[in-house]
Amino acid sequence: MSDNTVYRASTTAPVNIAVIKYWGKRDAALNLPTNSSLSVTLSQKSLKTHTTASCSASYTGADSLLLNDEPEDIQSNKRTQACLQLLKRFRHDIEVKNPSAPKLSTMPLKLVSINNFPTAAGLASSAAGFAALVRAIANLYELPHTPTQLSLVARQGSGSACRSLMGGYVAWRAGTARDGSDSIAEEIAPVSHWPNLKALILVVSADKKGVASTAGMQTTVETSTLFKTRAESIVPQRMEEMEAAIHAKDFAKFAEITMRDSNSFHATCLDSWPPIHYLNDVSRAAMNAVETCNRKAGKLIAAYTFDAGPNAVIYYEEENEKLVAGVFRYVLQQVKGWEGEYGAQIPSNEQGGLEAKTVMTLKAGVSRVICTGVGDGPERVEEHLVDDRGKPVRI
Amino acid sequence: MSDNTVYRASTTAPVNIAVIKYWGKRDAALNLPTNSSLSVTLSQKSLKTHTTASCSASYTGADSLLLNDEPEDIQSNKRTQACLQLLKRFRHDIEVKNPSAPKLSTMPLKLVSINNFPTAAGLASSAAGFAALVRAIANLYELPHTPTQLSLVARQGSGSACRSLMGGYVAWRAGTARDGSDSIAEEIAPVSHWPNLKALILVVSADKKGVASTAGMQTTVETSTLFKTRAESIVPQRMEEMEAAIHAKDFAKFAEITMRDSNSFHATCLDSWPPIHYLNDVSRAAMNAVETCNRKAGKLIAAYTFDAGPNAVIYYEEENEKLVAGVFRYVLQQVKGWEGEYGAQIPSNEQGGLEAKTVMTLKAGVSRVICTGVGDGPERVEEHLVDDRGKPVRI
Numbered sequence: 007m008s009d010n011t012v013y014r015a016s017t018t019a020p021v022n023i024a025v026i027k028y029w030g031k032r033d034a035a036l037n038l039p040t041n042s043s044l045s046v047t048l049s050q051k052s053l054k055t056h057t058t059a060s061c062s063a064s065y066t067g068a069d070s071l072l073l074n075d076e077p078e079d080i081q082s083n084k085r086t087q088a089c090l091q092l093l094k095r096f097r098h099d100i101e102v103k104n105p106s107a108p109k110l111s112t113m114p115l116k117l118v119s120i121n122n123f124p125t126a127a128g129l130a131s132s133a134a135g136f137a138a139l140v141r142a143i144a145n146l147y148e149l150p151h152t153p154t155q156l157s158l159v160a161r162q163g164s165g166s167a168c169r170s171l172m173g174g175y176v177a178w179r180a181g182t183a184r185d186g187s188d189s190i191a192e193e194i195a196p197v198s199h200w201p202n203l204k205a206l207i208l209v210v211s212a213d214k215k216g217v218a219s220t221a222g223m224q225t226t227v228e229t230s231t232l233f234k235t236r237a238e239s240i241v242p243q244r245m246e247e248m249e250a251a252i253h254a255k256d257f258a259k260f261a262e263i264t265m266r267d268s269n270s271f272h273a274t275c276l277d278s279w280p281p282i283h284y285l286n287d288v289s290r291a292a293m294n295a296v297e298t299c300n301r302k303a304g305k306l307i308a309a310y311t312f313d314a315g316p317n318a319v320i321y322y323e324e325e326n327e328k329l330v331a332g333v334f335r336y337v338l339q340q341v342k343g344w345e346g347e348y349g350a351q352i353p354s355n356e357q358g359g360l361e362a363k364t365v366m367t368l369k370a371g372v373s374r375v376i377c378t379g380v381g382d383g384p385e386r387v388e389e390h391l392v393d394d395r396g397k398p399v400r401i
Numbered sequence: 402m403s404d405n406t407v408y409r410a411s412t413t414a415p416v417n418i419a420v421i422k423y424w425g426k427r428d429a430a431l432n433l434p435t436n437s438s439l440s441v442t443l444s445q446k447s448l449k450t451h452t453t454a455s456c457s458a459s460y461t462g463a464d465s466l467l468l469n470d471e472p473e474d475i476q477s478n479k480r481t482q483a484c485l486q487l488l489k490r491f492r493h494d495i496e497v498k499n500p501s502a503p504k505l506s507t508m509p510l511k512l513v514s515i516n517n518f519p520t521a522a523g524l525a526s527s528a529a530g531f532a533a534l535v536r537a538i539a540n541l542y543e544l545p546h547t548p549t550q551l552s553l554v555a556r557q558g559s560g561s562a563c564r565s566l567m568g569g570y571v572a573w574r575a576g577t578a579r580d581g582s583d584s585i586a587e588e589i590a591p592v593s594h595w596p597n598l599k600a601l602i603l604v605v606s607a608d609k610k611g612v613a614s615t616a617g618m619q620t621t622v623e624t625s626t627l628f629k630t631r632a633e634s635i636v637p638q639r640m641e642e643m644e645a646a647i648h649a650k651d652f653a654k655f656a657e658i659t660m661r662d663s664n665s666f667h668a669t670c671l672d673s674w675p676p677i678h679y680l681n682d683v684s685r686a687a688m689n690a691v692e693t694c695n696r697k698a699g700k701l702i703a704a705y706t707f708d709a710g711p712n713a714v715i716y717y718e719e720e721n722e723k724l725v726a727g728v729f730r731y732v733l734q735q736v737k738g739w740e741g742e743y744g745a746q747i748p749s750n751e752q753g754g755l756e757a758k759t760v761m762t763l764k765a766g767v768s769r770v771i772c773t774g775v776g777d778g779p780e781r782v783e784e785h786l787v788d789d790r791g792k793p794v795r796i
Binding site for chain 1: 627629681682
């Protein structure tokens with residue numbers, strides 16, 4: 007091969023939404039969490055990051071990243087650097103063992119990444135972003151590492167990214183080692199185990215960006231007097247119960263733990279000093295609507311959860327689509343997002359029985375919906391965002 | 402004296418607003434709390450209950466209570482009965498020791514009570530109500546009991562009523578005795594110790610009545626996984642710190658503990674199952690406005706606290722009236738409540754620097770204000786709400 011060879015590998019990676027929340031680092035540099043967490047990987051048919059990693063001896067200058075057509079400063083980004091250095095070291099080990107392997111670890115990297123997320127949806131894209139970056143480079147370098155082994159790398163980019171390297175139902179074990187060597191993600195059940203779990207995301211227009219999660223979680227760790235109880239005794243028990251619920255496909259149990267853990271997380275935010283508010287009256291209207299769906303059904307058929315923002319993610323099983331998503335479709339028929347594979351099949355249900363105030367608040371405050379469901383982990387793709395001469399390509 | 406003698410005694414009693422919250426009973430029948438609490442007694446120039454207790458051998462029928470011109474069913478009210486029985490027993494002891502004392506304990510009671518609270522203010526009137534009832538009957542019966550001794554009685558009517566029997570700064574010690582004999586209130590500092598503490602109450606129009614506090618607190622005790630930590634370890638430490646802050650008249654410390662304890666209480670509500678919401682976006686706008694006042698001042702000069710509802714109570718020292726209450730007066734000049742001894746002196750301050758969104762939310766959501774300050778305990782008055790023939794009188 008000539009010196010001009012451009013090596014390329016591409017992947018897509020999914021978003022994940024935790025049902026047991028990650029909030030709080032015990033080691034900020036290594037992104038080691040105070041507690042384990044558990045998430046559902048969401049389908050890439052709805053939300054994904056597409057990333058191409060390429061390298062070539064002909065590339066000049068430093069490693070670079072083009073994200074949504076904008077150059078990112080990755081040189082001064084410690085988290086990105088940590089990921090790149092680890093992956094290069096793994097590649098270097100291969101090159102040392104096999105001297106005929108091309109010296110990719112010495113070549114500059116050219117990374118190109120695109121999110122298909124709705125603009126301004128306020129959805130955390132860092133998990134999918136770092137998962138795609140790590141997966142794409144691992145593909146490029148032909149690393150033999152398993153997704154769980156790679157989760158150690160992605161975690162250092164963005165904590166929750168480690169959970170986006172796998173599909174289905176994924177646990178991130180907090181671990182106890184000081185070097186973080188046991189703080190890893192693992193798939194506890196694949197999509198095929200419980201494929202009919204769906205998710206409806208209500209995108210809530212926030213007046214302004216709330217406290218960023220990295221800063222917010224450290225405020226909580228340092229000041230909330232209730233946080234220690236959550237991290238040390240509540241979450242460990244919930245992790246066990248949630249894993250059992252998922253293995254048993256026990257939606258009612260899954261729903262209760264999901265909602266209670268979201269509330270517990272937001273309670274520790276309110277207990278922080280100064281207090282942190284992510285939920286607003288629209289979020290509470292979404293909670294109220296879910297409670298109404300459950301009351302009408304006489305059992306838990308819907309579960310809300312909220313990350314560091316007002317957006318609601320509502321999980322339900324496909325057989326209850328009309329009783330859950332259908333109610334929101336009726337109320338929110340004017341907003342975008344009902345099209346597509348997941349949304350098109352949702353029937354409008356005018357029998358939701360929501361209170362007038364709840365309907366009014368949702369109509370006024372939800373700017374769009376995203377219809378999705380449990381999905382697979384990163385997928386290797388052959389659509390490269392860099393051509394064979396190293397130029398970025400628009401798809 | 403003839404058989405027709407009507408014995409009368411009257412009192413007024415104040416509202417109190419806790420700065421360390423009472424939330425949770427360890428014994429529902431005796432109204433024994435899971436944790437100690439601490440409150441500021443508010444001036445009766447602004448809010449009070451006026452109660453006349455009367456009895457006469459000429460009265461027929463059972464004990465009765467006329468509250469705001471409406472007959473109350475006190476026969477089936479266990480809490481009221483508990484108070485009346487205890488007070489009659491105390492009177493009976495006196496009559497046994499002193500056979501010449503009139504046998505008031507055997508006569509039917511006629512109780513008449515009026516609250517001067519703004520209609521629909523959503524202010525808990527039960528504390529002032531039970532304190533006035535107990536104090537009026539104790540006056541009628543000429544009981545030698547101290548306010549602290551009477552607090553044992555009032556507590557059984559409504560937990561927080563025990564704190565309305567004293568003025569200034571009042572602690573309710575949770576106690577440990579199973580019979581509640583050490584669960585009493587005591588004045589930790591009189592008004593004169595720190596007389597310049599003021600309070601501005603923002604009455605927020607709630608769409609509907611939230612979860613009643615009696616039911617809500619038991620839901621929290623039974624389901625919140627964070628509540629035990631609050632009750633057992635956080636509040637006891639805060640009680641000590643708050644008492645020290647009050648003794649030192651250290652407003653910044655008083656403010657921080659007040660706000661953090663309010664947030665901690667509402668955090669355990671959110672952590673309850675099902676979750677309980679008392680704060681809404683208007684409450685959060687009030688919190689935000691207080692944070693802005695404090696940031697502008699470069700120190701804590703204002704403190705918010707919220708009971709089981711969206712109304713904000715904002716404490717500040719008189720010397721900072723313009724910087725705190727003045728900012729709200731400017732924003733809320735169109736609402737009622739700025740008149741009167743406490744309100745009239747508050748200057749409008751257009752330099753508050755509140756965010757536009759905060760101003761808009763407050764304007765839309767605050768229906769009136771109440772201007773008040775720390776005040777004295779119950780006051781014996783000679784204006785009786787029953788005439789000397791036993792007929793209710795309108796004042």
